[in-house]
Amino acid sequence: MTTEIPPTPTAAAPVPADRQGAGTAPRTALVLLVAVVVAAGGCLLALALTPSSAHAAVVWTGVLVGVVFCGAATLLAHARFTGESLRRMLSATRADNLALQSEIAARQAADRTLADRVVPLVVEKLRSGSSAETALAAAPPTENEAHRKVLEALATEVHRGEARRASAIAAAANAAGRMQALATGMAADLREMEHRHTEEEVLGDLLHLDHRTAQAGRLADCIAVLTGARSGRRWAKPIVMESILRGAMGRIGGYQRVRLHSSSGVAIAGHAAEGVMHVLAELMDNAANFSPPTSEVHVYVEEVAAGAVVTIEDGGLVMGEVALRRAEQAVQGSAEDLAGISGTRLGLPVVGRLARKHGLSVAFRPSAHGGTGVLVRIPRGLLTEPxxxxxxxxxxxxxxxxxxxxxxxxxxxxxxxxxxxxxxxxxxxxxxxxxxxxxxxxxxxxxxxxxxxxxxxxxxxPDSLPRTAEESGSRLGAFRRAVQRAEAEGPDGGRADEVPAPTSGPLPEEQPLVRGRASGTARSDAPEADPSATAPIHASPRPEEDTR
Amino acid sequence: MRRPGRDDDPDRLYTVTGGRSRSGSDTFDLVTLVVSESEPVAGMQSEYAEILRICRSPTAVVEVASLLGLPVSIVRILLADLHAQGRITARHPRTGESADELPDPEILKQVLVGLRNLTPER
Incomplete structure (x- = not known):
């Protein structure tokens, strides 16, 4: 456009001026010449017709009249020609103007098409992941060079931005997934250690680490949800509501302030359990963070016809109308929009995404406890039997x-x-x-x-009596054997060699006891159980440890 | 070893005890027999209900722990809670004052041998 339009007016303007200068001056000169010739002819004729005595007067008169005639004719001609030229110029300018107007209209239409249809089409193509070339090929062809350049620049930039965004999100999702796997593995390790170490101090430290790991895992879960990655854990079995609630509260910092009031026996299907837990964890975390550190967060479960409703109520500040609306908007926000997310307030967008994914409905309302209550309805489709x-x-x-x-x-x-x-x-x-x-x-x-x-x-x-006697004997034997073994391994580390021999008789009977003790807890529980079993016999069980 | 994150329960141990790692009482050692004095009520934490159910007949602490699948230290905390509420009683296999009146280990050995002799040879 810039190459075409500016020359047009500058070229159009001088043309009438040239036409005027070139048209009128020669024609006026021609008229003057004709007038001079006519005037001279008139003078000569007058000289010829008049007697010679009056020649001087005739010459003077003729010259005077001729000059006046020539001047008048020239002026008339000049005016006439100039008028004509101006009229022509005017009409030419009008035509130019019309042409320009129609051209402008066409360009405006093209601009509008570009802005309203072509650019959105191209951007949409790019957003959906096609390359810049594909997107440009899908656009309607334009003969406007400027438009084409604009579109190309736009497509390249948008495509580059999309590619950057996609790779950033993919990297974040990948990292979050690895964090999740680490957290899950650490949780499993910690659980095993919690079973292995029976000392209260060690156990306390392990529980502390466990809690920290769970919180780190929740953060990784948040990033995974926001980046659209798969949820971290899969539960192969339905999870009962109590475990759901405790799993949720275990992932927040202030879990000791959460009070569960649930007698519901429903379970949540394994595929949705993790999502529901995460939603509840985020909402509990919000409730705990936005209420005084001494107040409690109450969680109620209610079974209704449409499913189950979990209510989380805090005793914090009452959210105003605006804040409630904003919270609901955050929960219901569009799925793809990461724009409004800040680093510190990930919770509600995460809740929104998970709620959409699993069909949960989340509502905020003022709480009976003075703070805010959040209602999460879990649809019946997600509930199963335990x-x-x-x-x-x-x-x-x-x-x-x-x-x-x-x-x-x-x-x-x-x-x-x-x-x-x-x-x-x-x-x-x-x-x-x-x-x-x-x-x-x-x-x-x-x-x-x-x-x-x-x-x-x-x-x-009917001969059950000897059986029971046998059982009793074997149990006593097993118990005694365990005690003696514990003693042998305990203080002096030596082995009591005579012990295993007499107890070899009721071997099949004593196995259940030993296995029973080791089967439920971690398998390494049994060796530690025996020495401490003898502890109260020999010494008082160190009360100063317990009172600390 | 189990595949982590697959078959675990989602609730962590610190949520079971509300963050406590010490029972604060030495009422329960591993072999203390626990008897429930009341039935579980609705809304009770499931571990408490489970303990009350298990301990309808006298059960040792270590067995309760094994049945619950929880570490003994955790179970001791839960038992201490229930004990404080009067829902269970603890029977010690031997107490401090009865330790003096214990029969001689030699007699116990003889009883043991006698009991073994009762069992038919296989």
Missing amino acids: PAEAAASSDGGTLGRGMTLASATASGRDADLAAAPSAHTHEHAPDEVGSSGLPKRRRGRTLADARAPQRPETREE
Whole structure:
């Protein structure tokens, strides 16, 4: 445009001026010449017609009239020609003007097309990941050189920006994923160490580290969610609500201020459990951060027809209307927009994304505790029955954490076939206590059942009395053996050689006890359990440690 | 070894005890027998309910820990809580004053041998 338009007016303007100068002056000179010739002719004619006595007067008159005539004719001609020239110039200018106007209109239309259609189209193509060339090829062709250059520059820049953004996000997502994996691995390691180290001081330190790791893991989860990476952990089984809530509160700094009020026995499907936990953790963290450090955060669970509602209420400041609206906007913000995110307030955008992903609805309202309440509705599609394998896992012992016995046995009915002995034992346990005169240990017998399925029949036989006596004897033997071994390994480190020999008889019977002690906790629990079992016998158990 | 993050429970141990790592009482050692004095109530933390269920018959602390799948130190904290609420009682296999009246180890050995003799040879 810049190469075409400016020359046009400058070229158009001089043309009439030239035309005027070139057109009128020669024609006026021609008229003057004709007038001079006519005047001279008139004078000569007058001289010829008049007598010679009057020649002087005629010459003077002729010259005078001729000069006047010539001047008048020249003036007239000049005026006439100038008028004509000006009129021509005017019409030419009008035509030029019209042409210019139509050209301007065409250019404006082209500009509008560029701004309204072409640029958005190209930018959209680029945003969706195509290269600058592809995006430009998709744009309607334009013969306007300037437009083409603008579009090319735009496409190149936008494409470069998109590429930078994508690679930055991919790097962040990758790093977050590795952080998540590290945090998860550390959590597993710490759990194992927590089982291995029974000293209270060590355990306290491990729990502290565990807490820190969980918080670091949550931050990594936040970045992973915001960068669109996959969620860190996958739970293969449904997670009961109590574990969800505790898993959530374990990831925030002020978890000791969170009070759970839940008797709900529902579980959340494994695929959504992590997301729900993270949402609740963020909201609990908000509640804990925006309330006085001495106040408590209360969490309630309520089962409704549409699912389950978790309410998180704090005793902090009441959020005003504007703040409530802003919070809800942050939660409902658009999925792709990372623009409004600051480094310190990641929580609500994360909640928004996870809520959209899992179909949770999050609402804020003033709380009955004086602060703010957040309601999270978990749709029914995400709720399941508590996992049945927990009931069958070991002796009904970890039977459905957080459930009532009735609901647990109802939900674990499928597992009852597999775990029939343990279920029986569980039901009949009160009857069997003391039936042989000795306190019978459910645990050992159940494990014996699980190991040797023929045992239930033999127990039904009438000669059960010797059996129980045998059992009692073997148990006592096992206990004694354990104590002696502990003693042998304890203070002097020597081995009591005569001990294993007499107890070799009831070997099959004593195994359940030993295995039972080691199976539930970490396997390395048993060796440490035995020396400390003898500790109260020999010495007082160091009360100064406990009171610290 | 388990695959980490797959089969764990999401709740960490410090949330089970509310951040405490010491029981603050030496009522419970590993072999203390625990008996529940009440039934679990709704809304109770699941570990407490589970302990009350397990301890319907006298159960040693270490067995409770094994059944719960929790470290003994954690279980001792939980037991101390329940004990403070009067929901469980602890029976010590031997107490300080009865230690003096313990039978002679020789007698115990003889009893043990006698009991073993009761069992049929295999």
